[in-house]
Amino acid sequence: MSKVNDLYVIGNHTELKDTLRQQISESFNLLEVSINDFKKIHAQIIIVANQDDSTVDLVQSALAEFPSASVVCVNGVEDFDLLRSLNRLGVTDFYVIPGEELILKERLEELAQDYARRDLSINESEGFKRGxxxxxxxxxxxxxxxxxxxxxxxxxxxxxxxxxxxxxxxxxxxxxxxxxxxxxxxxxxxxxxxxxxxxxxxxxxxxxxxxxxxxxxxxxxxxxxxxxxxxxxxxxxxxxxxxxxxxxxxxxxxxxxxxxxxxxxxxxxxxxxxxxxxxxxxxxxxxxxxxxxxxxxxxxxxxxxxxxxxxxxxxxxxxxxxxxxxxxxxxxxxxxxxxxxxxxxxxxxxxxxxxxxxxxxxxxxxxxxxxxxxxxx
Ligand SMILES: Nc1ncnc2c1ncn2[C@@H]1O[C@H](COP(=O)(O)OP(=O)(O)O)[C@@H](O)[C@H]1O
Ligand SMILES: [Mg+2]
Missing domain, CATH: 3.40.50.300 (P-loop containing nucleotide triphosphate hydrolases)
Structure with missing residues (x-):
């Protein structure tokens, strides 16, 4: 079972992932995974560091596998079309880095706290924790x-x-x-x-x-x-x-x-x-x-x-x-x-x-x- 400060990172963008590692690995445990690993993990917070046409598909697969997880997207540039497509999927966390690492970090802390609270409050039964x-x-x-x-x-x-x-x-x-x-x-x-x-x-x-x-x-x-x-x-x-x-x-x-x-x-x-x-x-x-x-x-x-x-x-x-x-x-x-x-x-x-x-x-x-x-x- 993952801890709440485990953040799963997916996506193809090496530079974005490097920046992430520099900026937030002190507060969080960053775990790089690919879609093939989805079946093996139980993710609560997923960061998508991707920057091509596959981003929306990637987010969709993540949401399908982990319906209760929070998906946070990072990108190197503002991209309104992408933002709109993500909104349609119910994903509203979108950050441009470098530039917005501070609010990204704040948001991740907020999400992690949310999950910690939920983990304590919901009963221990496996069935109710997953998915x-x-x-x-x-x-x-x-x-x-x-x-x-x-x-x-x-x-x-x-x-x-x-x-x-x-x-x-x-x-x-x-x-x-x-x-x-x-x-x-x-x-x-x-x-x-x-x-x-x-x-x-x-x-x-x-x-x-x-x-x-x-x-x-x-x-x-x-x-x-x-x-x-x-x-x-x-x-x-x-x-x-x-x-x-x-x-x-x-x-x-x-x-x-x-x-x-x-x-x-x-x-x-x-x-x-x-x-x-x-x-x-x-x-x-x-x-x-x-x-x-x-x-x-x-x-x-x-x-x-x-x-x-x-x-x-x-x-x-x-x-x-x-x-x-x-x-x-x-x-x-x-x-x-x-x-x-x-x-x-x-x-x-x-x-x-x-x-x-x-x-x-x-x-x-x-x-x-x-x-x-x-x-x-
Ligand atoms: N255990 C019960 N004891 C007494 N009356 C009941 C009980 N369960 C349901 N009722 C009554 O039966 C009626 C139908 O219930 P309802 O929940 O509307 O049925 P349904 O949604 O299955 O059509 C309601 O008037 C309700 O108050
Ligand atoms: Mg009825």
């Missing part, structure tokens, strides 16, 4: 199973109980819904990202997202409009998720229960799919047909699908054991039915969670709390 933000998509073949309420509360709990940066994205583009569960009213929606989608950076996402007032969770709200929903393409979804991964630790996505290119894209890009269902014969049959749909679409369910049992109660028709006999997916959590408490909060326009380490959690919130904590450990 930037983790994407959790909530899906189900049926409506009304609790996807929106559970995903919203899950995201809120993650934000309250960890120090990670958490983003909630409502991809129910036609109907929305999650904002009601979070007590948010807003005119800003995901649609506002359309004009900047090709150069999406953290500040865009932060500007357009709402902050849930208790947890400070960042929320991208659905336009709740069929016509607007049409304007969002699968390419938009891909870019949004990739940019989110670069800038957040956890990305929670609430999906509609129909399958289209956008849903498919989100499912493909996610690290884990939580399939929300209550356990009865009908929902098991739906799960089976979703499973065969996923197989046809080439979505690898074996590695990333986990079942979330909702509406658990004494009088449910079937149990977790019955489900486990029927499918091979792990059960990530069981969540109790809790109409009274949930309805009261929703009617007051209040989110289910309000502060960290709350004492009196209702059964629903308690079950989600337990699940999130076990995952963070």
């Amino acid at each position: 930037g933000g983790k994407v959790f998509a909530f899906y189900s073949g049926s409506g009304g199973t609790g996807k929106s309420l559970i995903s919203a509360t899950y995201a809120q709990t993650l934000k309250l109980e960890s120090t990670g940066k958490v983003l909630f994205i409502d991809l129910n583009l036609q109907y929305g819904g999650a904002e009601t569960y979070l007590g948010i009213e807003s005119n800003r929606t995901i649609i506002d990202l359309l004009p900047v989608i090709n150069e999406l950076g953290e500040h865009h996402i932060r500007n357009v997202s709402e902050r849930e007032s208790h947890s400070e969770l960042n929320v991208l709200i659905s336009p709740k409009d069929a016509e607007m929903a049409e304007k969002i393409t699968e390419d938009f979804v891909l870019r949004l998720i990739r940019a989110s991964k670069r800038n957040f630790d956890f990305i929670v996505i609430d999906l509609p229960n129909w399958m289209d290119e956008k849903t498919l894209m989100a499912l493909e890009e996610s690290d884990r799919i939580y399939y929300v269902m209550d356990v009865n014969t009908v929902s098991m049959r739906v799960l089976k047909s979703v499973e065969s749909l996923f197989t046809r679409l080439g979505i690898n369910t074996k590695e990333k699908l986990e079942v979330v049992i909702n509406m658990k109660s004494k009088d449910t028709e079937l149990t977790k054991k019955d489900l486990e006999r029927f499918v091979s997916y792990p059960v990530a959590a069981e969540i109790r039915r809790d109409y009274k408490n949930i309805q009261a909060k929703i009617n007051h326009g209040e989110p289910l969670r309000k502060e960290p380490k709350e004492k009196k959690l209702t059964p629903f919130s308690k079950d989600i709390h337990k699940w999130v904590n076990s995952m963070l450990k």
